[in-house]
Amino acid sequence: MPIDASVAIGADLGERSFSWSESDVLLYHLGIGAGSRAGDNLSEAALGYTLDGPGLQVLPSFGVVAPTFHETDPPPLDLPGCDINLAQVVHGSQSITVHAPLPTSGTATVSTRISDVWDKGKAAVIWQEGVATSEAGEQLWTVRSSIFVKGEGGWGGDRGASTAVELPTRPADADTTYAVTPQQALLYRLCGDRNPLHADPAFAATAGFPAPILHGLCSYGIVLRELTSALLADDATRVGGFTARFAGVVFPGETIRVQGWLEDGRIIAGASIAGGERDGSPVLADCVLDLA
Secondary structure, X not given: OOEOHHHHOOOXXXXXEEEEOHHHHHXXXXXXXXXOOOOHHHOHHHHHHXXXXXXXXXXXXXXXXXXXXXXXXXXXXXXXXXXXXXXXXXXXXXXXXXXXXXXXXXXXXXXXXXXEEEEOOOEEEEEEEEEEEEOOOOEEEEEEEEEEEXXXXXXXXXXXXXXXXXXOOOOOOEXXXXXXXXXXXXXXXXXXXXXXXXXXXHHHHHOOOOOOOOOHXXXXXXXXXXXXXXXXXXXXXXXXXXXXXXXXXXXXXXXXXXXXXXXXXXXXXXXXXXXXXXXXXXXXXXXXXXXX
């Protein structure tokens, strides 16, 4: 059996120590579009993401990429109990919970395990959970992600819980757009994801795409930044966590529409393509921004 849930679930994936600097934070924020609007170079709120110094803050989504920020090779898909092919795998969902505002520089260790494996019939969903801890032993953040493995379900395992988030029918409290720049993926790949799918047209063609696609985690960061700007006055310290499911692709040059609703002490949201032939195509779904 390519996936043995009895071996995989609970498997320890080890520890990774890593460090980050203000420069890494600045590059990440630029990679997800901070400072790109007219006037942002003079805006105190926008400079809170793009200017080093005492006013710099860290958008929590940075914690997702911080452990691998300086890597140039794709991570090996070596998971206990999971004999799977990388070509079968897509990123399913991502969440981060922060236990305090993220420091602009530091050193930490992340410990990761396989937390669950779901049998969806024609596919498997593998969940990983990682906890980042400071040198002083304080928990900084917790990340949880899933990968969708096509063709590897059907062993009779747990199908897993439904996490669908229904969007309100009333008008959104925030309805914004962000125009993805032609070089967005080329810039974001410097944040530790050099997958040629996002940069090499020939490679993208072999994967069935007419052009390189934007990184899913770049869309994830863009949506969180847009929601933080529109509904939290650009105060990243008010973000306690962010969860989203990857529902579709974005091509550089397209525009992402982000809609958010304040509901029961949190923000629920959705993201789609605005304009062009793919108008309305989903980007992120089941988005929940938890307030700190």
